[in-house]
Amino acid sequence: MQERYDPQAIESKWQRYWEREGLFRVKEEPDREKYYLLEMFPYPSGKIHMGHVRNYTIGDVVARYKRMRGYNVLHPMGWDAFGMPAENAAIANRTHPARWTYDNIAAMREQLKRMGFSYDWDRELATCRPEYYRWEQWLFLKMVEKDMAYRKESYVNWCEDCQTVLANEQVEAGLCWRCGRPVRQKKLWQWFFRITDDAEDLLQWCDRLPGWPEKVTTMQKNWIGKSLGARIHFPIEGSDETIPVFTTRPDTVFGATFMCLAPEHPLVAALSSGTAQQEPVAAFVERILQQERTSQAVESYEKEGVFTGAYCINPMNGLRMPVYTANFALMEYGTGAVMSVPAHDQRDLDFARKYGLDIVVVVRPEDGDLDPATMEEAYVEPGVMTRSGAFDGMDSRRAKEEIPKALAEKGLGEATVNYRLRDWGISRQRYWGAPIPMVHCSRCGVVPVRESDLPVILPEDVDMLEGGRTPLPTLDEFVRTACPRCGTDDARRETDTMDTFVESSWYFERYCSPRWNEGIFDTEAVDYWMPVDQYIGGVEHAILHLLYSRYFTRVLKDFGLVSYKEPFTRLLTQGMVCKETLKCPEHGFLLPEEAEIRDGRAHCLRCDRPAEVGRVEKMSKSKKNVIDPNILLERYGADTTRLFCLFAAPPERDLEWSEQGVEGGARFLNRVWRLFLQHRDRVSSVPAFDGSPDDLTGDVRDLYKKTHQTIRKVTRDIEERFHFNTAIAAVMELVNMLYATEVDLQDELPCRVARHALETVILLLSPVVPHFAEELWAELGNPESLLLAAWPHYREDALEQDEILVVVQVNGKLRSRMTLPADASEDAIREKALSDENVRRFIEGKDLRRVIVVKNKLVNIVV
């Protein structure tokens, strides 16, 4: 056995061994219980970062643990390989997105292998490969067929310079994140998925996901944003048309004195055209659509609007209401029109005051009325109906239900439900994405590509254009095609590609049969493996990715391809990896290696000035508070890196990086190594003791019991809550005890108990530090890989202590401790407590009121 623990040698040796033996390759075995463990697959940015290391370490521990518990564990890895960074990098480095992506994948795969993760690499997939996106295109066609995918014209964030749509998160302070030019709203034809059809079901099932953090389901519920109310139609004066409105306050309809339309609302132009208001309205709309839409910007906007020149009629009281267009009315919520009730909505009140519009109080407090002229705040509480015709005197909460009924009788409204969730727009004017398999024909319109012509392959021999514009529309050989329906050859292909969230919405199914080419997946394999038993990833995907995946699963179920509705039974969202920032007054943020710690202060290596230590923040390139996993691998090896990630904090919490903490992890492994060095010669020639503790005495008996207690503690910590930090702490305690226990190595029985304890340490640590554990396992003389070993069992009869510490309180204050045999009776405990010397000082001369005895725990004497 090597004197020193040498991680580099050990780790590459065992990684080669695992690969050679194919120990992580799995297939369906119907008579074995499966466990599907999935971590969110990475975007191949080029290098793994600490967030990946943490995420995948957590997952790997669970996978290895479950394997030891006898499950058939599916643990795959792949690449979320389409997306904008590839295009940007390709332009910056004069290479091609495909080239850049595949190179990155190769580099990152190597890094993941060096971490020792137990993936079935035979199942690796990359979403940018035609074999993958072909089935996405196939599903898209199915969805078009069933009207689950459709095309409509809508407003999007548009950057003129980059010639593309930007997602909301790509708009920073109203400017394009890439070129810094202002973003504006542009009307575009886009493809959408009808996720709103499933809004109610997605919402309902939020409460049926007991394995998900409540935080995530709450966020999803808020995102779906269900609200109950009514749809009310306001007839337009001098027209047969009506303006439909959604409101949560149908009880206040009698107080609606004007109407506000979103600037993009189609009626805005229609109503104002030909009136004196046409010009000002057009100018207003133009200006508002150019405005930034970020939350900060929006907050600073004053409520403003312009009269359209038209009126509509309040369907309950027949009053004329001027129709405005206003900046606060949102086209994307409800119907894009707001019935404004200034007496009972603060925003409407502000607007009414500003433009001198009528204010009518229709709900009053029980004990009085309100004066519209002087009221300072809108009255939003429930109350008594007033100035509401037949509803006067009614409780407003009841009127909320009665008024929609009355409206329904007139055919001018009904109770309804509204969702904030919008249909999922999937068109991207990007190159590096899956082509949308549709064709535009001048005669037949928009026509789907024939299924037999799939995949529509993204051409890879293209030159990227400066500015990031997609080259696809300029590629004649791609764009020009025959119409699949009429055959005319002047049809044009759709040149938009799909949102990359589409690929990540079904990759977990594809992993079940990644090479299947007869369909989207082998349903038998999917039936066996799905749903994912445990999904692990960052909370940043709490809404979009997870909601889209849940939606897609419902789509697959509609097509009869899968039998379940929810793809992820349990979800763990791990916290961020954080570190303090270092800032030099001259050189700005410093990388950890650009500073030197001297006299307890950090100094900039370039100018030698003291660097300011900032607060602990999420590791990010811009703040330079990053640790490169490669450096850790070189300096400490994979096992220490893994150990620290798990020990420093429970997985769901943020992890604060600490160099000394890593050192501590390395020190612990060295300590275990030396322990084996001490015992190996004697212990490797005897079998582990696994009998009853009754055959043991003294320290050895205690050690045996501690070993079993540790097994129970570690098993529970992993099984119930994934609290690896406390599990590792428990093993540390056992190791400390092994050091403290004098084992007579000449005597066989103590040797066998020591071997049992040492083996247990290795088995319990093996999911965390697999290479280290394999090496020591072999040193103990075990011929087979640790991967084939079972998780240790604990004996019930070895759990209880022989002696129990019982504490004695007087009036709830701790006064004494005493050690008693575990089987002491309640009376004996009481007796001993009352006669305790220190206790007597506190009860002497006082009335004994009560004595509470909690067996094996404490005595509380009340005087």
Add this chain to the structure above:
RNA sequence: GCCUGGGUGGCGGAAUAGGUAGACGCAAGGGACUUAAAAUCCCUUGGGGCUGAGUCCCCGUACGAGUUCGAUUCUCGUCCCAGGCACCA
């Protein structure tokens, strides 16, 4: 503004069917080994008090009340921090 979490030593964090607050680790201090250093091992370490330095006393889990024999844990109120949503009709 609304919705979630969360406030425990110098630090990361333990302990909640209410029952010894501070496991384990880091840092710090002291000691052993060494010519020396590193490594290692051992001890101390929440704050304060003391006529009897003890199997001693008081205080202490953001703050203030309450329930209880007993509250870090349960209830109510307040403050602070983090995350999410937000002109949502």
